[in-house]
Amino acid sequence: MAQDPTGPGRGDPGSLDPRREGEVSTETRRRVARPPRYKVILYNDDYTPMEFVVAILETVFGKGPSAATQIMLQVHNAGLGVAGVYVLEVAETKVSSVHKLAEQRGYPLRAGVEKE
């Protein structure tokens, strides 16, 4: 069986032209620029039960029980903590979900968004 003398990945002649080095990656970066990310911050308070915060971290932020407990304790001990990092629209929706669920139960739990 004859080997392909050009080898794999060399079908595009432009990719071998040293004068065009960088053009492909530059164009790719322009097309798929990473949108800015936003942290969802949870704030401590004296009234929201720890179990409720853990449940919020599991259901709204998709954390497992261990990570959810760690983040809750970080907030409890340090005053605030990062529940997750998302594009802005998703981060804002999660903040709204936190406030709605907390208000339904009469808890003062607060969350906010901060640019990464």
Ligand code: TYC
């Ligand atoms: N400090 C609360 C308590 O002792 C627990 C708590 C943790 C509240 C995290 C809010 O974001 C929070 N019950």
